[in-house]
Amino acid sequence: MDRGQLAEFLRLRREALRPADVGLPAGLRRRTPGLRREEVASLATMSTDYYTRLEQGRGPRPSRAVLTGLARALRLSDDERDHLFRLGGEQPGPPPGPPADVRTGVLRMLARLDVPGLVLDAKYDVLAWNPLAAALITDFSALPPRDRNLLRLRFLTDRQTRLFGEDATREFARDAAADLRAATSTYPDDPAIARLVTDLLDGSAEFAAIWARHEVRRQQTLCQTIFHPEVGRIDVICEVLVIPERDQRVVLYTADPGSPSDQALRLLEVIGTQELTRG
Structure with a gap:
C-alpha cells in the first residue's frame, strides 16, 4: 500500500x-x-x-x-x-457491476434532443430516456425500476412483439442475448445480471434456446423497424454512442428527413404516451 x-x-x-x-x-x-x-x-x-x-x-x-x-x-x-x-494494496479484479449513474451532461443532452433517445447499461437496463423514447417504445416511468429493461420487455412480456416486426424481434433477441453473455463475462460477480439471466431462462423458452448457443458479442447497433400501434410503421436509423468509462450506450432513433417515418416520429411528439397508457 x-x-x-x-x-x-x-x-x-x-x-x-x-x-x-x-x-x-x-x-x-x-x-x-x-x-x-x-x-x-x-x-x-x-x-x-x-x-x-x-x-x-x-x-x-x-x-x-x-x-x-x-x-x-x-x-x-x-x-x-x-x-x-x-x-490501496489490492489487485483490481473484475468490476462489481455496470454503473447505474448517468452523467449530468448526458441527461442534459437527452432533454434537449428532438429525437427519441435512451441510455442503456451493459445488461440493457434503461437508465434514462426522453419523452419521445417513452412514446416510441413504452412509458418507462410507469414500470417498476426492475422492469425497465429491454430484455425483460422483449422476452417476458408481449410489449416488444407488438411493437417490432417478427424478423426484427428475432434479430434483436439473438443480438441482445449475445450482448448479455458478454456482460456476464465482464461482470461475473454482479447479482443483478445473474438474476436477470435466471429470470429470462425460467420465463422464456425462446431465450433459453438462444442462450444455449453460447454466442458472445458486443452490439454497436440496435436498428429495427418499429410497428407502432398509433402511428404505424417507422423505419428507424439507430445511432449508438458509446460511453466507455460507464459501459453505457446512448441510443438515438432517427429517420430520413421528410420520409413517412420522419413524419411519424414528429406525430409522436403530439401523441406522447397518452394513447399507450389507455386501459
Whole structure:
C-alpha cells in the first residue's frame, strides 16, 4: 500500500469532480474545489473521519469494499479504479457491476434532443430516456425500476412483439442475448445480471434456446423497424454512442428527413404516451 500516492490520488479526483457530476447542488458558499470530503464519504458510505484519514495519508489499509465504494463515489473509470486498487494494496479484479449513474451532461443532452433517445447499461437496463423514447417504445416511468429493461420487455412480456416486426424481434433477441453473455463475462460477480439471466431462462423458452448457443458479442447497433400501434410503421436509423468509462450506450432513433417515418416520429411528439397508457 502506498499511503502517500493513495492520498494524493483521492484528493485530486475529489477536486476534479463538480457537485453536479454526482447530483448534488453547487451551493452558494462553496470554497473548496470539487466535492467536500464529507460528500465523498457519504457517497462512498463511510465516515468522514475515515475518509479524511485516507486522504491525509494516515489511514489504515482500505478493504476491497472500501475501495469499491470510493471508486463509485469518485466516478472513476475502469483504468482509474484499477489504479486505486493497486495504490490501496489490492489487485483490481473484475468490476462489481455496470454503473447505474448517468452523467449530468448526458441527461442534459437527452432533454434537449428532438429525437427519441435512451441510455442503456451493459445488461440493457434503461437508465434514462426522453419523452419521445417513452412514446416510441413504452412509458418507462410507469414500470417498476426492475422492469425497465429491454430484455425483460422483449422476452417476458408481449410489449416488444407488438411493437417490432417478427424478423426484427428475432434479430434483436439473438443480438441482445449475445450482448448479455458478454456482460456476464465482464461482470461475473454482479447479482443483478445473474438474476436477470435466471429470470429470462425460467420465463422464456425462446431465450433459453438462444442462450444455449453460447454466442458472445458486443452490439454497436440496435436498428429495427418499429410497428407502432398509433402511428404505424417507422423505419428507424439507430445511432449508438458509446460511453466507455460507464459501459453505457446512448441510443438515438432517427429517420430520413421528410420520409413517412420522419413524419411519424414528429406525430409522436403530439401523441406522447397518452394513447399507450389507455386501459
